[in-house]
Amino acid sequence: MAQEASSSTSSKTISLKTGDGEIFEIEASAAKQMKTVQRLIDDLGDDITIPLHNVFSKELPKIIEYYKKDITGEITKDFEAEFVKDLNDDEVKVLFLAANYLDANKLFEFLSQNIADRLESKSVEYVRKYFGVENDFTPEEESKLREERAWSFRGIKEDE
Amino acid sequence: MHVLSLCAVEVTNTSSVHHLGRMALHSNGTTGTILSSPSLPLELVEEEILSRLPVKKLLQLRCICKSWKSLISDDPKFTKKHLRMSNILKHKHLIMNVLGDRILWDSPLSSVFSNVYNHTVTLTQLNIPISISNHILKISSCDGILCLTLGVVGGGRRYVVLCNPSLRKYTTLPPLENHQKREVLSCLFSFGYDHVNDVYKVIAISCFKDKHKVKEVDVYTLGTNNWRSIQDFPYSSPSPSPSMYHSGVFVGGTVNWLAYEVSNSSHRRVIVSLDLMTESYQKLLQPDLEKDPWILGMCQNCLCIFQCRDMFLDVWIMKEYGNKESWTKLYNIPSAEGQNSYPRTVYISDNNQVLFCYHDLRNSKLKLVVYNSKNGNVMIPKIQHNDRLFMNPRVYVESLISLPCSY
Numbered sequence: 001m002a003q004e005a006s007s008s009t010s011s012k013t014i015s016l017k018t019g020d021g022e023i024f025e026i027e028a029s030a031a032k033q034m035k036t037v038q039r040l041i042d043d044l045g046d047d048i049t050i051p052l053h054n055v056f057s058k059e060l061p062k063i064i065e066y067y068k069k070d071i072t073g074e075i076t077k078d079f080e081a082e083f084v085k086d087l088n089d090d091e092v093k094v095l096f097l098a099a100n101y102l103d104a105n106k107l108f109e110f111l112s113q114n115i116a117d118r119l120e121s122k123s124v125e126y127v128r129k130y131f132g133v134e135n136d137f138t139p140e141e142e143s144k145l146r147e148e149r150a151w152s153f154r155g156i157k158e159d160e
Numbered sequence: 161m162h163v164l165s166l167c168a169v170e171v172t173n174t175s176s177v178h179h180l181g182r183m184a185l186h187s188n189g190t191t192g193t194i195l196s197s198p199s200l201p202l203e204l205v206e207e208e209i210l211s212r213l214p215v216k217k218l219l220q221l222r223c224i225c226k227s228w229k230s231l232i233s234d235d236p237k238f239t240k241k242h243l244r245m246s247n248i249l250k251h252k253h254l255i256m257n258v259l260g261d262r263i264l265w266d267s268p269l270s271s272v273f274s275n276v277y278n279h280t281v282t283l284t285q286l287n288i289p290i291s292i293s294n295h296i297l298k299i300s301s302c303d304g305i306l307c308l309t310l311g312v313v314g315g316g317r318r319y320v321v322l323c324n325p326s327l328r329k330y331t332t333l334p335p336l337e338n339h340q341k342r343e344v345l346s347c348l349f350s351f352g353y354d355h356v357n358d359v360y361k362v363i364a365i366s367c368f369k370d371k372h373k374v375k376e377v378d379v380y381t382l383g384t385n386n387w388r389s390i391q392d393f394p395y396s397s398p399s400p401s402p403s404m405y406h407s408g409v410f411v412g413g414t415v416n417w418l419a420y421e422v423s424n425s426s427h428r429r430v431i432v433s434l435d436l437m438t439e440s441y442q443k444l445l446q447p448d449l450e451k452d453p454w455i456l457g458m459c460q461n462c463l464c465i466f467q468c469r470d471m472f473l474d475v476w477i478m479k480e481y482g483n484k485e486s487w488t489k490l491y492n493i494p495s496a497e498g499q500n501s502y503p504r505t506v507y508i509s510d511n512n513q514v515l516f517c518y519h520d521l522r523n524s525k526l527k528l529v530v531y532n533s534k535n536g537n538v539m540i541p542k543i544q545h546n547d548r549l550f551m552n553p554r555v556y557v558e559s560l561i562s563l564p565c566s567y
Contacts (some may be wrong), residue, residue, distance in 0.1 A: 015429060067206055097204075112209050116210075116213050127221060131224075131225055133228070135224065136226050137223060137225065142223045145223040152216045152219040153220055
């Protein structure tokens with residue numbers, strides 16, 4: 001067993017309360033990986049239940065699961081693939097935002113890459129909707145842009 | 161108001177949160193519930209997700225809205241971030257040309273490394289829309305920009321075309337003044353990035369008939385109008401014209417050439433380095449090598465030496481630039497055809513697979529081989545159009561870097 005009882009934080013757990021009122025426990029060492037949580041601990045102490053207004057009971061367990069694996073050094077490509085396998089694009093987005101809010105860098109970068117991978121094969125319209133971006137081009141401007149780089153819209157290999 | 165609680169910012173002590181408060185930028189106005197698709201703040205999107213997309217996708221996404229177009233096409237900071245993120249196999253490409261031709265042939269590098277059964281590496285053709293009736297002699301690359309030397313084999317004028325194959329943009333450079341009235345014996349172009357001044361530079365080493373022992377050097381800074389003359393190249397090459405293979409190698413702010421130091425009646429190989437910021441030369445010390453010939457290359461962002469001894473290709477890497485002690489022999493690769501086939505490494509992957517090439521002595525065709533340094537296995541990728549005489553295999557990284565005055 002790796003952990004000696006030299007520091008009292010090594011086996012301590014922190015209570016986190018989600019925006020919808022549920023409470024979850026994590027190891028203090030996992031909490032360290034989420035800078036937002038660590039800052040709150042520094043300010044409020046580690047005996048208090050840390051309130052996380054912007055994270056909810058749907059996402060937090062998944063995030064905790066990730067960092068549980070992280071502190072034992074077990075995060076592999078296979079684990080990461082499995083982790084996102086059953087999540088749809090919107091669920092990943094919610095996790096991504098939560099990871100950002102928690103300032104959980106490793107998870108944030110992993111999810112950024114995963115979202116980028118998912119969007120790579122999607123249409124412009126899908127991406128627009130996914131990010132909730134309003135199109136401020138006129139139809140003429142948009143079609144001109146599409147024509148300019150028509151080759152980038154083609155999936156085919158040959159240039160003309 | 162559309163309460164998306166994930167994005168509604170409560171003030172917390174989290175100063176490093178990435179601008180979550182700006183979510184309102186992209187409200188799509190629907191009366192969604194908490195469960196509907198929350199919109200992402202632009203700051204997050206631009207930095208993390210977009211910077212990980214391939215250039216082809218980003219070009220499509222230019223038509224999403226004006227601010228995205230501006231980010232993708234006109235934002236140097238985003239371009240740099242994207243370039244940093246591009247340093248993964250997925251965003252790298254192999255590029256080659258055919259002897260005597262002006263077409264570039266491109267393939268994703270991951271396809272070349274694929275060990276899927278019966279996989280064929282398909283090549284995309286890129287035509288250079290510049291009306292010079294010459295062919296591609298040399299290719300070098302830096303930050304996703306290719307520096308193409310065009311001319312005819314055997315002598316004559318040399319031209320440079322810079323191109324960003326990811327954007328399909330090409331540009332020519334102004335002509336060298338000192339080439340106008342004098343007979344040029346040879347001209348060798350190299351390309352690199354001066355990170356101190358944040359500019360790209362092309363270096364031209366020219367040799368003229370009227371002063372054939374001297375090698376005049378000119379520098380062109382991208383975005384300016386003319387070439388500038390700098391100090392002459394301080395060493396010589398074995399023949400009046402620099403050999404086809406000995407192009408300058410760009411490594412972290414310097415361009416490096418294989419040259420010869422002549423003392424008494426002998427000459428020994430030296431590495432000459434030009435610092436792109438100071439535009440001054442220094443000699444670099446090579447490791448203690450056997451007498452066999454060797455050439456320079458670049459892999460994993462370090463200067464490399466490729467030396468063929470007996471039937472093996474030795475790959476040396478200078479782990480710490482400028483430090484002679486840091487030269488390390490990384491690999492000793494069985495290379496069936498020996499020295500005359502000019503074996504050299506094209507790319508070394510993160511998991512130590514080496515893509516190397518050589519010329520088949522029987523038919524002069526370029527052969528590409530993937531060598532797995534962990535188990536010694538060798539894989540020969542099946543490449544489309546393999547009846548053609550490919551040359552200059554190079555790896556480039558996808559980038560958004562735009563070229564001034566390009567078309």
